[in-house]
Amino acid sequence: MAIDIKTLNHNQLDDLIQKAETRKHELAKEKSVKLREKLTALAKAEGFTIEDLFSLKGAKRGAKRAPAKPKxxxxxxxxxxxxxxxxxxxxxxxxxxxxxxxxxxxx
CATH class of the missing domain: 4.10.430 (H-NS DNA Binding Protein)
Structure with missing residues (x-):
């Protein structure tokens, strides 16, 4: 199914680009889901959870530090x-x- 882009007008090209970008994002998401499933299965086989392996102990995202003491x-x-x-x-x-x-x- 080859598309001859020389025969497409501006609107058709924009539509084709939009569809290609959407499909590209779908493929990336599918790949991410499959990889997450593989990692979860591997961690489970070793007796861990994903949270055990990738958690940041004591550090929370977006947490602010206490103000510095005056010097x-x-x-x-x-x-x-x-x-x-x-x-x-x-x-x-x-x-x-x-x-x-x-x-x-x-x-």
Missing amino acids: YRNPADHTQTWSGRGKRPRWFHAALTAGKKEKDLLI
Whole structure:
């Protein structure tokens, strides 16, 4: 069943491309399902589940880390702190410009 694409007009070509893309996705999904079934069977034969083999212990997707502890403190205003991560705060930059050293600002 060969299709002569030279005889197709623009709309027919678009329709053919759409059908080919849809079929391509269907084949990929079928292959994925078959592979998942094979892996599940192999894991079961060895006495495991897929979750046993591929779970991330202690780590959840999308979980955020706790904020970092402050490492530096503004000598002029002790309520202002910085963890040393991310962009330097203005007070930190101003203190360095004024002649202070990073070690002078450590908590």
